[in-house]
Amino acid sequence: MTTPEPTPTLSFGGKPRIYPMRLYGDPILRRKAKPLQPSDTLHVPGYEPQTVRQVADTMLETMFEERGVGLAAPQIGLPVRMFVAVEYEDDEEEKEGQEKPLRSRVLREYVMLNPVIKVLDKKKDKSYQEGCLSIPGIYEEGVPRARRVSVSYTDLDGQARTLDAEDYLARVFQHETDHLDGKLFLDHLPAEITDEHRRDLLKIQQASKNFLHHLTTWEKQRQHTRENL
Ligand SMILES: [Zn+2]
Secondary structure, three states: OOOOOOOOOOOOOOOOOOOOOOOOOHHHOOOOOEEOOOOOOOOOOOOOEEHHHHHHHHHHHHHHHHHOEEEHHHOOOOOEOOEEEEEEOOOOOOOOOHHHHHHHHEEEEEEEEEEEEEEEEEEEEEOEEEEOOOOOOOOOEOOOOEEEEEEEEOOOOOEEEEEEEEHHHHHHOOOOHHHOOOHHHHHOOHHHHHOOOOHHHHHHHHHHHHHHHHHHHHHHHHHHHHOOO
C-alpha cells in the first residue's frame, strides 16, 4: 500500500508537464463544479492560464503518469465540469514489475465536458474494486454503481455527443462525474469503511495541507513580486 510522502519540492509557474494531484481533505474535492465551454480559458492554480484542450492534454498526461483510468478537473484544482478517462485493451491487473507503457495499451481516450449521466440499467453492480487518484493507496470493493449508463457530453470541438457504456467503463464515468458534484467513492460506502482507513486518510489529509500551504506561499510570493515590478 502506498502512502503519500510529504509534498516534495514543487515547481509552480509556466506550463506543467503534469499537474500535482489534489488530495483527500482538499476543499476543492467537495465543491460542485461549474459548466464550461470549449472556448474557455482555464486557470489551474499555480500555472499559467491555458486553453481547455491544453488542460485536457495535460490531464491525460497526468492520468497516465499516475496510472489512473480517469481524472476529473477538481482533482487538479479546477472547479469545472470536465473529466478525462481511458479504456485499456484489457482489465487484467498488471503483473508485478511489468512496466509496459500504459499508453501502448490504450483502446480509447475520453475527454468529456459537462457530462450528464442517464442510468440505462438500474441494477447495481458491486463487482469491481474502486480507487481514486486523490485517495492514493485505498481501494474498496462494493461501491454500488449502475451497470449500464448513457453519458451526454460536449467534446473539445463543441459537439454534443452521447455514449453508452457498461460494466467497468460505466463505473469510471460515474466515478468521474461524482467528482464534479463534490462526491468521492468512499461516500457510497458505510462509514465504517472510512473509519477502517482513518490512519491512512489522516496522512493523505496532511499531505493535502502541505500542498495547499506550498501553493498559497508561492501565490503570495508571485503577487509580491508583481507588485514590486
Ligand atoms: Zn477519483
